[in-house]
Amino acid sequence: EDKVVQSPLSLVVHEGDTVTLNCSYEVTNFRSLLWYKQEKKAPTFLFMLTSSGIEKKSGRLSSILDKKELFSILNITATQTGDSAIYLCAVVNRGGSQGNLIFGKGTKLSVKP
Amino acid sequence: GAGVSQSPSNKVTEKGKDVELRCDPISGHTALYWYRQRLGQGLEFLIYFQGNSAPDKSGLPSDRFSAERTGESVSTLTIQRTQQEDSAVYLCASSIAWQETQYFGPGTRLLVL
Numbered sequence: 001e002d003k004v005v006q007s008p009l010s011l012v013v014h015e016g017d018t019v020t021l022n023c024s025y026e027v028t029n030f031r032s033l034l035w036y037k038q039e040k041k042a043p044t045f046l047f048m049l050t051s052s053g054i055e056k057k058s059g060r061l062s063s064i065l066d067k068k069e070l071f072s073i074l075n076i077t078a079t080q081t082g083d084s085a086i087y088l089c090a091v092v093n094r095g096g097s098q099g100n101l102i103f104g105k106g107t108k109l110s111v112k113p
Numbered sequence: 114g115a116g117v118s119q120s121p122s123n124k125v126t127e128k129g130k131d132v133e134l135r136c137d138p139i140s141g142h143t144a145l146y147w148y149r150q151r152l153g154q155g156l157e158f159l160i161y162f163q164g165n166s167a168p169d170k171s172g173l174p175s176d177r178f179s180a181e182r183t184g185e186s187v188s189t190l191t192i193q194r195t196q197q198e199d200s201a202v203y204l205c206a207s208s209i210a211w212q213e214t215q216y217f218g219p220g221t222r223l224l225v226l
Binding site: 041101105 | 146158202220222
């Protein structure tokens with residue numbers, strides 16, 4: 001069964017800290033891995049990763065994929081209270097059903113002032 | 114439009130009533146997806162539409178749930194004879210094509226009393 005596992009499930013840090021969120025997956029026909037940030041209701045797209053070892057970067061956020069070890073990490077440096085959210089990892093399953101996007105349960109990040 | 118829109122943003126209904134939720138995808142996006150997110154839980158796939166192909170209904174939890182889409186535009190998700198367990202945020206997403214990045218709407222928060 002295809003699955004995506006995120007860790008930790010929740011994390012509390014202080015402003016200025018650096019955090020690393022983990023996502024591992026077991027998917028039959030991997031196509032790409034996506035990271036989303038969910039505040040309130042709707043997830044917003046952060047990164048799409050398809051190739052191993054190539055870091056994607058956007059401001060204080062960065063992410064990398066390891067297709068050999070089947071995981072990805074999302075790094076946030078110099079965290080701010082506005083980074084508090086649930087971070088979702090999802091894997092696109094080539095040709096699969098279930099809408100082809102398999103989500104992890106998310107990591108709830110809380111950044112304290 | 115600029116993004117995926119959904120309506121209503123919030124809906125309170127009584128147990129046993131029918132509800133209809135609407136999603137307007139990003140213009141030009143051929144694929145449209147519906148998800149459900151219960152409080153404190155991950156995203157649960159419900160159904161997806163790809164162009165004129167038959168929809169993938171494999172995630173619909175019961176025959177009380179149905180969805181329609183007119184061409185490559187608006188979609189409606191209908192829940193008949195609502196139950197309290199249907200209370201959740203219903204999220205719609207669209208992508209330019211199958212297996213491409215999904216962009217989410219703001220969601221509809223449904224509360225069944």
